[in-house]
Structures are given as C-alpha cells and as structure tokens.
Amino acid sequence: MMSLILAIDQSTSATKAVLFDARGAIVDQASQAHRQIYPQPGWVEHDAEELWKNVLTVIRAIAKRNRSKLNKLSALSLTNQRETVVVFDRSTGKPLHHALVWQDRRGDAICARLTKRGHGPSVLKKTGLKIDAYFSASKLRWLIENRPALAASLKSGQAVIGTIDAYLIHRLTGGQVFATDFTNASRTLLFDIGKLKWDLDLCKLFKVPASALPEVRESAAHFGETDADGILPKPLPIVGVMGDSQASLFAQRCYQPGTAKATFGTGTSVLLNIGDTLRICEKGAVTALAWVYQGRPTYAFEGLISFSAATIEWLKNQLGLIQSAAEVEKLARSVKDNGGVYLVPAFAGLSAPHWSPEARAAIVGMTAHTRKAHVVRAAQEAIAYQIRDVLDLMRAEAKVTLQRLQADGGPTRNRFLMQFTADLTGAEIQVAEVAESSAWGAAMSGLLGLGLCKSLGELAHLPRRQKKFRPQMKPAEVKRLHTGWTQAVKRVL
Numbered sequence: 001m002m003s004l005i006l007a008i009d010q011s012t013s014a015t016k017a018v019l020f021d022a023r024g025a026i027v028d029q030a031s032q033a034h035r036q037i038y039p040q041p042g043w044v045e046h047d048a049e050e051l052w053k054n055v056l057t058v059i060r061a062i063a064k065r066n067r068s069k070l071n072k073l074s075a076l077s078l079t080n081q082r083e084t085v086v087v088f089d090r091s092t093g094k095p096l097h098h099a100l101v102w103q104d105r106r107g108d109a110i111c112a113r114l115t116k117r118g119h120g121p122s123v124l125k126k127t128g129l130k131i132d133a134y135f136s137a138s139k140l141r142w143l144i145e146n147r148p149a150l151a152a153s154l155k156s157g158q159a160v161i162g163t164i165d166a167y168l169i170h171r172l173t174g175g176q177v178f179a180t181d182f183t184n185a186s187r188t189l190l191f192d193i194g195k196l197k198w199d200l201d202l203c204k205l206f207k208v209p210a211s212a213l214p215e216v217r218e219s220a221a222h223f224g225e226t227d228a229d230g231i232l233p234k235p236l237p238i239v240g241v242m243g244d245s246q247a248s249l250f251a252q253r254c255y256q257p258g259t260a261k262a263t264f265g266t267g268t269s270v271l272l273n274i275g276d277t278l279r280i281c282e283k284g285a286v287t288a289l290a291w292v293y294q295g296r297p298t299y300a301f302e303g304l305i306s307f308s309a310a311t312i313e314w315l316k317n318q319l320g321l322i323q324s325a326a327e328v329e330k331l332a333r334s335v336k337d338n339g340g341v342y343l344v345p346a347f348a349g350l351s352a353p354h355w356s357p358e359a360r361a362a363i364v365g366m367t368a369h370t371r372k373a374h375v376v377r378a379a380q381e382a383i384a385y386q387i388r389d390v391l392d393l394m395r396a397e398a399k400v401t402l403q404r405l406q407a408d409g410g411p412t413r414n415r416f417l418m419q420f421t422a423d424l425t426g427a428e429i430q431v432a433e434v435a436e437s438s439a440w441g442a443a444m445s446g447l448l449g450l451g452l453c454k455s456l457g458e459l460a461h462l463p464r465r466q467k468k469f470r471p472q473m474k475p476a477e478v479k480r481l482h483t484g485w486t487q488a489v490k491r492v493l
Helices: 048-066 067-072 108-116 120-127 136-146 148-156 162-173 198-207 246-249 311-321 325-333 372-398 415-425 435-450 456-460 476-490
Strands: 003-009 014-023 026-033 072-082 085-089 159-163 179-181 216-219 223-225 236-243 260-263 270-274 286-294 296-305 342-344 362-363 402-406 428-434 466-469
Touching: 003 048, 003 162, 003 236, 003 435, 014 048, 014 120, 014 286, 014 435, 026 048, 026 362, 048 067, 048 162, 067 372, 072 162, 072 246, 072 435, 085 136, 085 148, 085 162, 108 120, 108 136, 120 198, 136 296, 148 159, 148 456, 159 325, 162 223, 162 236, 179 236, 236 246, 236 435, 246 260, 246 270, 246 286, 246 296, 246 435, 260 325, 260 372, 270 286, 270 372, 311 325, 311 372, 325 415, 342 372, 372 415, 372 476, 402 415, 415 428, 415 466, 415 476, 435 456
Parallel strands: 003 072, 072 236, 179 216, 260 402, 402 428
Antiparallel strands: 003 014, 014 026, 085 159, 223 236, 260 270, 270 296, 286 296, 342 362, 428 466
16 A cells, blocks of 8 residues: 655745655645735735645645545655745744845845845855845844844744744644754854754844744754644644755655755746855855755755746736736747847846846847837746846856756746746756655655655656756857846846
C-alpha cells in the first residue's frame, strides 16, 4: 500500500492542499484564495486568521473527496511564503495584527537609517542578506515602534513572532509546538546562517525580543502532530517544513553545486546551489540557506525578483488590459515583437541585482503605433529580462556556466514566456510537469523525515517528467533586445 502525503502550500495569493503519493503523483488538490490588503501605498498585509481558516478549508475539501484513502496518509508537510511575518498570542494562537507580507515596504526608512549608520556589512556577513524591507526584521521593528500594545505583549511574553510556517504549525498542533525550519528562519535578518542560530545582536539591532522567536529545526524533522482541528480521522505527524523557494529547489533535485532553478510566481526566486561552504555574494544576489540535513547546511545564491506574475495581475486588475492571465500568451504572439516597448515593473522598487527601493515602474518606448498587445508582451518579456540579469550576476559570482535552468510555478505553462526566457538566458529551460513543485519539495523532505526515502540520492531517482525549451534566437537579436531593456532600467534607477 503506497503512502500518501498531504502537503499544504500557503503562498502569497492562495492556500493549497496537494495530496501526493510517495512517487510524486498528484492524487488530488484544492485551493482557496485570500485577500490582499493594501492599507496605504507600499503596505501589503494578509489576515492571518483568514489564512488559518483557509488551511482548514482546503484540508476539509481533500478529506471529503478522499475518505477511502485517508488511512494511507503518512504525514502532513508544509511550505509557505517566506518573509511574511505575523505576531500572535502564545496561548490562543490568535493574530494580534495582520501579517506583514514580504512585498510590504513600511520598513524602508528603518533600513535606510541602519544602512547609513554602517550596519550593512556586518548584517550581510551574518545573514547573507541585504538590509532591506523585503525581509522580516524591519517590518517587525516598525510594528514594535508603532503599536505599543503589541510591543508590550511581546515584552511580557504573551505574544510571539512567527514566519507563516511557525504560525500555522502552532495552530495545527493546538499550541503544542512553536517551531520553524532553517530555511524560513534564515529569511528574517535575525538569523546567523553560518552559526545556524538566532543572533542576539541582530535581534537588538531590530528591537526584536529573541525570547519571542520560535525554535529552529531541520526541514525533515518532526514538528508535532495534527488532526487539523478534527477534520482528519487520526493525528498525523507534521514532517517536511520548508520555505517555498527552497522547497522547489529541493523538488527539482538541485542537490549538487552548480545546479539552479527559477520559481515563477507572484515574484520569481532564482536559486543556485553553491554547496556546503558559506559564501557571501557582494554584488546584488543574497546568500540563502537552501536546507540543513543531518546537521549539514547547503547554501545557495538567490536572486529575488519582486514582480513577475504580479505584473500580469496588475495589467488585469489595475489597467483592465486583460480579463484573465490566460490571455497573455495569445496576445504576446499576436505581434511580431515588442515594438520597442519595455515595461520595467519597479512597482515596489527593484530588487536583485539593483536593490533600488526608490525606483518606480515605467513603460518606455511607446509610439502612436503601440497596441495593447505590445504592452502585454513587454510585461511578459520583463520577467525573462529580470531572470537574465540575476543569472548573469550569479554565474559570474559562482564561476559556473549553467547550461540548464530548472523551472516551476504556474506561469511556466506559458510557452511564449518559457521560450523567451531560454532565448534571453542562453540556457535550456527544463519545466517540471508537476506545477506544484514547492508542495512536492516539502513532501519530499517529509519522505526523508519518515524514512520512506533514505537519502538525497534516493530522492533524486524518483520519476519525473519535464518539458524542455532550448535557445533559438540569434545572438545579435538577443543582444539588441537586452540592450533596450538595460536602457529602460537605467531610466527608472
């Protein structure tokens, strides 16, 4: 009887439950979107109570449709949006404020002050990260400085701080477990990725009480048990917890130095495995903990792109140029090229490799002949241009040629985008047939933790199917297009 694993993927836009068998085949899945809350420009929040209720909703949907299979369930695994942070009551689990999302920029002024005071190099050395509001710490300091009641609750020990995985694990276990994994802890700007522990000096710098932070465990560790508020017939061990981008790197079998993946989602995260020795990238990428397994860390360079599929959503929701994301590929192919139009999606500044929070979005190169299709095409091309810029930086820093790039996420179904990315980067794009790679990566970590797979090598040999896109565009045309993009980016920097 083949075991089943139920993976929860709590992403920026929705909560998904994916039921996998032990070889990675999807048995069933359910999804529930949640609200994006924008109290003012630059602020992005989620209702953490809504996220918790949506977790129960998707588990209930899976359980209802698969009652005869529930006896085969071996574990629940969890993957999540990483830098989003929530303060909640230690006893009840109830959020004391909306979760502050990784896109939220209210920490910009704090980051600017700390950078001006010269803290950047020491923070980079410990965390592998830039002092930037993308990460959790400045958002937490903003809350502590601007919400006195919340600050008092943290000081008294009544309130605690969690990345989304720690918050959901606390709720799933009825408050029995307050823990996160290394990949999520490392995205807070409070964690020393060399010593593999919370750093008291960083906590002091960001005014965050270290006593409010969760225990840190390996991704394949056990994180308690849950019956999902009585929805499941028996308690399941929670095994396999990993931040979404690292989880997709894991699912893509990027276990060797020099292997890389790009997860196309609301934003895009490009991760390049650099092995078990910590190396700091000085020129625009960050250094991430890819995972820790049997006490041994694996590190990666990461290029963070804030607006990928989010740009397409902007075309739909803000401009009304399209009715659904499904239209964009057909529109892009309806014109022979971009007509000289470039869309630089700096809606919340530009991240890697520029790290310019002041930059603002622009559409450049329009003429009287520009059509809607040109703008829509430019929005899609912008995703590939940003990936090219990040890969150029990371290839130079890691001194690798990188012939192949593993790809996953919903936008990988867009064949125009995948081919254009292959052309721009000069790398073969290998697209996972299983779009839910983050969920599968967490589940694969769960297989390790349960002993159903004995090693990374055994995981690497699990079956998978891929679509491949090889570079076809002439080098001169690639150079011309990328030069146009570079000039457009200079306008917004």
